[in-house]
Amino acid sequence: MRFFSRAAKLLQKGGWRKFRMRIESDRCRRREVKNYQKWILANRLTETMRETMRGEIKTFGEKILISVVLPVYNVEEKWLRLCIESVKHQVYQNWELCIADDCSPSVHVRRILEEYAAQDERIKIVFRSKNGHISAASNSALEIATGEFVGLLDHDDELAEDALFHVAGEIIRFPETDFIYSDEDKIDETGVRYSPKFKPKFSLDFLYSVNYATHFAVYRTAILRRVGGFRVGLEGSQDYDLALRVVEQISENHICHIPRILYHWRAIRGSVALSSDEKPYAHERAREAIRGHLERTGKQATVEETIYNLHRVRYELPSELPKVSLIFTADENLKFTEKAIENFIEQTDYANFEIVLVRTSCDSGRTNLPNIKLLVCENKNKAEQLNFAAAQADGEILCFTDANLKPLAVDWLKELSSFALQTEIGAVGAKILETDENVLHGGLIIADERKIIGAAHRGYQRDSSDNIGRLQLINNFSAVSVSCLMTRRKVFESVGGYDAQDFPNRFFDADFCLKLRERNYRIVFTPYAELIKLDKKRRLNLEEIPTAEEKNYFVKRWSKFIGRDAFYNPNLSQRKADFSIEVQMVENDNFTAETRRTHRDSQRFSQR
Amino acid sequence: MTNGKYKISIALCTYNGAKFIIRQLESFSAQTRLPDELVICDDCSSDATVEIIRDFISNAPFPVWLQVNQTNLGSTKNFEKAISSCAGELIYLSDQDDLWLPDKIARIEAEFEKNPKVGMVFSDAEIVDENLQPLGRTLWSFTFSDEKREVARAGKFFDVLLAQNVVTGATMAFRAEFRKTFTPIPEGIPNLIHDGWISLVIAGEAEVVFIDEPLVKYRQHAAQQLGIGYEATLAVDFNERRNRYGASIAFSENEVARLKQMEEIFAVYPQFARKRGGTIEFANLIEEKRAKIAHYEARRRLPLTRFGRLLPVLREVSSGRYRRFSKGWLSAAKDLLEKW
Numbered sequence: 001m002r003f004f005s006r007a008a009k010l011l012q013k014g015g016w017r018k019f020r021m022r023i024e025s026d027r028c029r030r031r032e033v034k035n036y037q038k039w040i041l042a043n044r045l046t047e048t049m050r051e052t053m054r055g056e057i058k059t060f061g062e063k064i065l066i067s068v069v070l071p072v073y074n075v076e077e078k079w080l081r082l083c084i085e086s087v088k089h090q091v092y093q094n095w096e097l098c099i100a101d102d103c104s105p106s107v108h109v110r111r112i113l114e115e116y117a118a119q120d121e122r123i124k125i126v127f128r129s130k131n132g133h134i135s136a137a138s139n140s141a142l143e144i145a146t147g148e149f150v151g152l153l154d155h156d157d158e159l160a161e162d163a164l165f166h167v168a169g170e171i172i173r174f175p176e177t178d179f180i181y182s183d184e185d186k187i188d189e190t191g192v193r194y195s196p197k198f199k200p201k202f203s204l205d206f207l208y209s210v211n212y213a214t215h216f217a218v219y220r221t222a223i224l225r226r227v228g229g230f231r232v233g234l235e236g237s238q239d240y241d242l243a244l245r246v247v248e249q250i251s252e253n254h255i256c257h258i259p260r261i262l263y264h265w266r267a268i269r270g271s272v273a274l275s276s277d278e279k280p281y282a283h284e285r286a287r288e289a290i291r292g293h294l295e296r297t298g299k300q301a302t303v304e305e306t307i308y309n310l311h312r313v314r315y316e317l318p319s320e321l322p323k324v325s326l327i328f329t330a331d332e333n334l335k336f337t338e339k340a341i342e343n344f345i346e347q348t349d350y351a352n353f354e355i356v357l358v359r360t361s362c363d364s365g366r367t368n369l370p371n372i373k374l375l376v377c378e379n380k381n382k383a384e385q386l387n388f389a390a391a392q393a394d395g396e397i398l399c400f401t402d403a404n405l406k407p408l409a410v411d412w413l414k415e416l417s418s419f420a421l422q423t424e425i426g427a428v429g430a431k432i433l434e435t436d437e438n439v440l441h442g443g444l445i446i447a448d449e450r451k452i453i454g455a456a457h458r459g460y461q462r463d464s465s466d467n468i469g470r471l472q473l474i475n476n477f478s479a480v481s482v483s484c485l486m487t488r489r490k491v492f493e494s495v496g497g498y499d500a501q502d503f504p505n506r507f508f509d510a511d512f513c514l515k516l517r518e519r520n521y522r523i524v525f526t527p528y529a530e531l532i533k534l535d536k537k538r539r540l541n542l543e544e545i546p547t548a549e550e551k552n553y554f555v556k557r558w559s560k561f562i563g564r565d566a567f568y569n570p571n572l573s574q575r576k577a578d579f580s581i582e583v584q585m586v587e588n589d590n591f592t593a594e595t596r597r598t599h600r601d602s603q604r605f606s607q608r
Numbered sequence: 609m610t611n612g613k614y615k616i617s618i619a620l621c622t623y624n625g626a627k628f629i630i631r632q633l634e635s636f637s638a639q640t641r642l643p644d645e646l647v648i649c650d651d652c653s654s655d656a657t658v659e660i661i662r663d664f665i666s667n668a669p670f671p672v673w674l675q676v677n678q679t680n681l682g683s684t685k686n687f688e689k690a691i692s693s694c695a696g697e698l699i700y701l702s703d704q705d706d707l708w709l710p711d712k713i714a715r716i717e718a719e720f721e722k723n724p725k726v727g728m729v730f731s732d733a734e735i736v737d738e739n740l741q742p743l744g745r746t747l748w749s750f751t752f753s754d755e756k757r758e759v760a761r762a763g764k765f766f767d768v769l770l771a772q773n774v775v776t777g778a779t780m781a782f783r784a785e786f787r788k789t790f791t792p793i794p795e796g797i798p799n800l801i802h803d804g805w806i807s808l809v810i811a812g813e814a815e816v817v818f819i820d821e822p823l824v825k826y827r828q829h830a831a832q833q834l835g836i837g838y839e840a841t842l843a844v845d846f847n848e849r850r851n852r853y854g855a856s857i858a859f860s861e862n863e864v865a866r867l868k869q870m871e872e873i874f875a876v877y878p879q880f881a882r883k884r885g886g887t888i889e890f891a892n893l894i895e896e897k898r899a900k901i902a903h904y905e906a907r908r909r910l911p912l913t914r915f916g917r918l919l920p921v922l923r924e925v926s927s928g929r930y931r932r933f934s935k936g937w938l939s940a941a942k943d944l945l946e947k948w
Contacts (some may be wrong), residue, residue: 073885332678450670459666539676545649545689546694
């Protein structure tokens with residue numbers, strides 16, 4: 001009955017089309033839920049894998065002691081037991097468990113902790129004499145930690161059996177590592193795991209939007225001590241604040257993401273895992289933490305609340321706005337292009353911009369639009385046309401976009417340029433929608449050698465919260481599409497613009513962004529600049545089909561990223577690049593270890 | 609990583625094919641050996657073709673590249689575009705309204721694997737009606753007779769092709785390395801579209817294998833873009849049959865025009881000059897076509913009365929043209945005796 005009334009409501013609100021789309025997306029979600037169960041099955045630890053790991057541990061040479069810091073307060077007995085057991089059962093045994101009981105009124109807590117401490121000398125306990133809330137309790141636990149690295153665990157969560165093994169392995173392979181985080185999922189009261197978060201490699205702009213890197217987080221102890229541990233007053237977001245303060249102290253190259261589910265976040269009533277509304281105070285404190293970080297790093301920006309109680313960073317624009325050149329290529333139908341450009345002019349509240357329209361000489365007709373820079377480029381080659389236009393434009397900022405699009409809100413150009421002006425950001429892209437408001441592009445993903453490039457979230461609903469909200473939050477990708485790509489002229493020129501020689505029609509945008517990645521610039525996607533397609537039948541002007549040479553050369557040129565885009569995740573389908581979970585029954589364990597390692601290497605590379 | 613030894617691309621051109629395109633696409637997904645990519649160029653369809661393709665793409669088991677042209681390029685240029693985008697080592701051409709049998713890709717790939725010198729492989733096709741019901745004949749029964757196959761097996765496939773194309777696009781696959789040689793595909797030559805041109809070029813350069821088995825269900829229907837027509841084989845009576853020779857004559861006249869243009873092209877295209885240029889007797893081929901035209905003209909002009917037909921039929925018999933272009937004595941007797 002409830003189902004029908006819900007269906008009727010949906011139909012009434014959105015009409016048949018929206019209803020169908022909703023059904024379809026529900027179906028997808030259910031399929032993904034099932035797929036995750038299959039994935040768990042395919043990736044479970046077997047005895048032979050444990051043996052292999054133990055063998056590998058023997059080769060580690062120097063033993064790294066990892067201290068797991070566990071603040072405890074009034075937790076139910078069964079969760080606390082599961083939590084401590086999950087540490088005890090680690091394949092990697094060189095750990096210590098530093099527990100601080102925050103003066104729990106429930107008597108069972110003390111009993112259990114003492115019981116475990118008696119069993120295992122690696123379990124160390126501080127009983128605080130008075131309750132000080134989570135930051136103080138965490139600091140108490142941190143005080144007794146003697147390991148070189150510290151991992152953070154909550155009193156009702158669980159670590160995967162191989163969590164410390166993989167962490168130690170990363171540290172051995174990359175001894176300069178200061179901060180490690182992994183993928184995570186949720187676990188319900190009956191032990192069923194669900195809702196995996198397959199995360200991207202370290203993405204600073206994403207960290208400003210959501211605390212995505214906390215579970216499982218491992219820090220170099222010395223750095224935690226240097227930043228003064230957990231901050232009292234930011235309870236609920238103390239882990240977020242810690243991550244931000246650590247990140248400002250270390251080089252990005254020393255941050256490592258392990259693309260494996262190493263942490264299970266218990267979803268029980270009263271826990272933040274279940275709903276973000278449960279602890280409302282945490283969100284405001286999170287923004288306080290971000291504000292503090294922005295202040296300390298000298299960034300002129302404010303933080304606002306956005307959907308799901310998460311965060312939106314807004315960089316301040318200078319009082320004198322730098323000139324932006326909006327660059328279009330002409331459609332065969334000049335009338336259509338003109339109308340589209342008029343739309344753009346109407347839908348833009350940025351005070352200082354020019355329009356540059358480039359067309360091939362064979363196009364007929366004249367344009368009646370005033371105040372636009374009309375260029376004629378004999379070359380049919382799109383990349384060449386754009387390079388030509390960029391050279392003639394006088395803006396300090398270049399914004400390549402498409403005359404089959406229309407901005408949805410007038411502040412789109414302000415939003416984009418606020419990012420483009422940041423010195424560490426190389427390029428920024430917007431959310432591009434199909435006429436029916438489904439997503440066309442939300443950043444680009446480097447897929448496998450057959451798919452090559454995937455448009456992130458293509459076909460998703462505009463307001464989809466899937467994939468850690470990456471469609472709704474500012475975050476980083478390897479590349480953004482030329483359908484709307486903004487960059488500073490200096491940056492554009494520093495890599496010689498688009499590679500019109502090798503990528504005349506297609507992929508020059510991805511190629512450009514990857515070159516920027518090599519130079520350590522960040523590529524940003526912002527969902528707060530939205531452009532919608534005007535004419536459904538007409539394709540985007542710059543969506544030419546690639547030639548065989550372009551495909552083959554891209555695969556060759558960027559082979560280190562093909563099938564292993566670090567801003568995507570190796571557990572997701574590389575073939576489809578649509579964030580669907582890739583379930584692969586792998587017989588040979590070495591093979592997975594190998595592919596993960598190469599994923600890791602490509603991350604390393606792109607960091608440098 | 610590919611699905612087999614080679615990386616395989618399918619080049620598909622579409623134009624207002626909404627009615628049948630989905631079956632064609634599904635037959636790709638149902639292959640025992642999936643392609644590594646599908647490249648589709650839609651030539652400005654005004655019906656739902658593109659939407660259907662987009663729906664298909666969202667669940668396709670292989671990557672699909674779709675280009676929707678903003679202006680109509682025409683079949684040849686569109687195929688050229690699709691082919692130029694294929695990144696595979698083997699390129700399979702496809703029409704928009706057929707059905708590939710499930711082992712088509714695998715069977716053809718096997719031929720390429722067997723012999724690295726093979727440049728092109730094509731097969732027979734089963735002719736079916738709009739509802740995929742067999743019409744009882746195969747494509748080769750119209751285009752690639754046993755005789756021609758004999759000649760082809762004797763190593764003279766190029767000559768067979770030159771006389772008349774026997775390779776239908778929907779049944780062929782070739783190595784991508786020949787793309788350089790056959791592009792640009794010339795336009796405006798009568799009786800020669802992309803498939804004829806491509807096979808001619810490749811046959812001039814490499815070995816060709818034909819699989820004597822239908823691997824495609826080839827749809828025959830009114831709206832077909834590039835198909836074969838029914839020949840005047842089942843004429844009801846003499847009078848009607850006589851009138852149908854008009855089509856054959858027009859066809860042969862186009863053939864003469866084609867050969868003349870080919871002769872010019874042969875003089876210009878280096879690959880032809882290099883391989884075969886010296887040996888082809890265009891004059892003979894053209895003479896052959898002209899004789900054929902004369903034969904059909906004569907048969908068309910036969911008077912209606914049996915007595916009046918006697919002399920012209922005897923003249924044709926004595927020239928031997930019944931034997932060369934029709935079914936010999938049988939046709940002569942028919943012409944002589946049939947009621948009108």
